[in-house]
């Protein structure tokens with residue numbers, strides 16, 4: 001039987017390395033992305049520098065994503081991202097209730113962390129959405145903007161580049177929102193900083 005006081009090794013070195021690089025690249029992309037979007041008057045980074053840094057960080061984030069994808073494909077970590085669809089919505093509701101009410105009444109977590117399931121249903125849903133839908137869309141649309149010749153010429157009279165741009169902006173915005181909510185929910189550990197320590201030293 002598992003002893004719940006014993007630290008669980010949940011974040012192998014490769015996932016910690018991927019995560020820190022991913023966080024740094026995302027932060028860089030958000031700051032330079034906003035600087036490109038609001039370039040007149042310039043906010044934060046000058047337009048030309050922002051474009052150059054954004055392109056390099058985007059390519060590096062894409063290679064780093066391959067590490068995440070392949071790592072999850074071939075190691076046990078991938079199993080945490082697979083969930084039973086049956087009853088998932090009701091489990092999501094239970095977790096949401098815990099985050100909004102239970103936590104403040106100091107109630108026990110409805111889905112305690114174990115070696116078999118390291119994410120609660122809300123984490124599972126948001127991590128799958130951001131890692132397997134939103135981030136791939138940001139990467140693919142970014143690739144389309146970097147190499148416009150690979151995008152569709154036009155669709156119902158509107159340039160394919162416009163659609164690609166809109167998709168890229170929308171998904172980039174979603175990643176930004178995810179990151180803010182993600183960091184806030186990460187403070188809901190045993191102490192406010194225990195989850196942040198875990199993603200650095202590997203132990204929950």
Ligand code: HEM
Nearest residue numbers: 011015022023026077123127130131179183186195196199
């Ligand atoms: C400064 C920015 C960030 C901080 C401080 C942060 C913090 C954390 C912490 C404390 C954990 C461990 C708790 C848990 O397992 O839920 C974690 C896990 C995770 N984070 Fe972040 N995060 C950041 C940015 C991001 C971004 C930008 C993404 C995705 C776009 C992301 C995706 C994930 C995923 C998928 C996991 C689970 C990894 C696994 O164990 O398989 N994080 N993060």
